[in-house]
Amino acid sequence: MATSLPSVAFIGAGSMGGAILRGLVASGIPVDGGIHVTNRTAAKARDLAGLDGVSSIALEETPDGNQRAAAAARIVLVGVKPYMVADLLDEIGPHLADDAIIVSLAAGITLAQFEEKLPGARVIRSMPNTPSTVGRGVTGLAAGEHADADDLALVRRLFETVGVTVEVDGDDGIDAISTISGSGPAYVFLFIEMLAGAARHQGFDDATARLLAERTFRGATELLAAEELPAEELRRRVTSPKGTTERAVGVFQGSGLDAVFRDATDAAYARAKELSAEG
Numbered sequence: 001m002a003t004s005l006p007s008v009a010f011i012g013a014g015s016m017g018g019a020i021l022r023g024l025v026a027s028g029i030p031v032d033g034g035i036h037v038t039n040r041t042a043a044k045a046r047d048l049a050g051l052d053g054v055s056s057i058a059l060e061e062t063p064d065g066n067q068r069a070a071a072a073a074r075i076v077l078v079g080v081k082p083y084m085v086a087d088l089l090d091e092i093g094p095h096l097a098d099d100a101i102i103v104s105l106a107a108g109i110t111l112a113q114f115e116e117k118l119p120g121a122r123v124i125r126s127m128p129n130t131p132s133t134v135g136r137g138v139t140g141l142a143a144g145e146h147a148d149a150d151d152l153a154l155v156r157r158l159f160e161t162v163g164v165t166v167e168v169d170g171d172d173g174i175d176a177i178s179t180i181s182g183s184g185p186a187y188v189f190l191f192i193e194m195l196a197g198a199a200r201h202q203g204f205d206d207a208t209a210r211l212l213a214e215r216t217f218r219g220a221t222e223l224l225a226a227e228e229l230p231a232e233e234l235r236r237r238v239t240s241p242k243g244t245t246e247r248a249v250g251v252f253q254g255s256g257l258d259a260v261f262r263d264a265t266d267a268a269y270a271r272a273k274e275l276s277a278e279g
Helices: 015-027 042-049 065-071 082-095 111-117 130-134 149-162 170-182 184-201 206-227 231-238 244-254 257-278
Strands: 005-011 031-039 054-058 075-078 101-104 122-127 137-143 163-167
Touching: 005 015, 005 065, 005 149, 015 031, 015 130, 015 149, 031 042, 031 065, 042 054, 054 065, 065 082, 075 082, 075 149, 082 111, 101 111, 101 149, 111 122, 111 170, 122 149, 122 170, 130 137, 130 149, 137 149, 137 170, 149 163, 170 184, 170 257, 184 206, 206 231, 244 257
Parallel strands: 005 031, 005 075, 031 054, 075 101, 101 122, 137 163
Antiparallel strands: 122 137
16 A cells, blocks of 8 residues: 555545645645645634645635646545535536546445536546544545546555445445445434433433433444444343343334334435436
8 A cells, every 4th residue: 555645635625625735634645745625714724724735725815726726636625515516526526637446435426426517537436424624534435437446455555544434335335334334423413402302201311311322332433443343242242131221122123113114214225316417
């Protein structure tokens, strides 16, 4: 694996793009040719200007900043809102290097839509999730028609600065992973909400209920990481025969919770397809 990355551009560095940018800087991985980032306002540009090795461009001061950043980079991350992608690709397309790798952060925009705007380009679609902002992300990566294994390896190395990566097959794979790791943090937060609600039902005040729910989830996931055992095994270890946990788990399982999860992720997948069609 290469010890450094080629030059990188972040075209639009919102919360997700900014998290990946900060993760890359914090990793200490050398970036040959530097990191170039664009934002609309000078205020946002100033927030990133102090990062080591980063050239931060405010479009309100440098109107051709997107073109400049794209021309200076081998890996170009497109982090603008989905409705802005088509116009942005028209803007930067003529300025891209022949070997540029275009990485989409835009939900609902397919590989084919990128490749239609950039014929022959090496396009990779990504699906990071919000824990990337704390270096614990899961990112799905799907290569387009012209991106090869070396291109994927470079992009994987970039996203591994904020977590782990999973390679999937095309847009269908990205849509599928969006229903699990992409939307998954919301499912976890929902369960924390419900556990806190159950704690209040058992008589705890709001602050204590929140503490019990949040710390139980955090502790359980840290234990899962430390033990390196399947979740099923750890669950069995907590579930003593004829004990209180066994009774509670029986209620969950008897309620068809597995089917609820399948139905929920199927609904998310269907919506992902709708968004792609609307895009």
